[in-house]
Amino acid sequence: MPVLPSLKDSTFNTDLRDRHLIYDYSAQDSAGNPEKWRYEMWFYNEDRIVYAIHGGPMAGRKNFQSATYQCIRPGELWQCNWLEETGTICSLVFDIVNKKITTLLAFSRGHWERNQEAKGDKRNPKDFER
Template identity: 70%
Template sequence: DLHLLYDYDAEGADGKPEKWRYEMWFFSENRIVYSIHGGPMAGRLNYQTVAFQCIRPGELWQCNWLEETGTIVSLVYDIKNAKITTMIGF
């Protein structure tokens, strides 16, 4: 059971800097819930079936899912460096 909150540095339509906040709850071996609090997808709350992969025990995990819209998401959580990296394909 893990709860993560992270911010992306982004640029708004007006060219001004923004923060896009994402929140994720990893609550079972194959399910997550995420909520988006900033950016063009703000207000989205979604449950997803996921696949986890341990890259380095205690240090690095990968989480992948395919959304009902066809969007592919891959998230890497670097525990040691407290960093999240994502790749999203539309």
């Protein structure tokens, strides 16, 4: 039995392939003031996600990751998961019908304490070595 679910015969191509999403959510800064965080993502293909972060402590980060996709309900609900080199765990559920994204991001303590260093681009060899 394969470890990753097969997307053969799934609706990935019609539901997600090359789909570009931008989503905002309400957050608070360290002083409790309201702010908006914006995330942008592309479901590039069946084993890759590309994203950019435009708000919050990770603003400025642009990255691509190997990802796994799982169809929960064809044409309606998909889950995408990935693990970053930094140890950050990312999971999102995209509700196509209701145009809603639900996420779970588990950052390491180092991301919060040294977020400037965490914004590196792995396509830049100097950043990747960190």
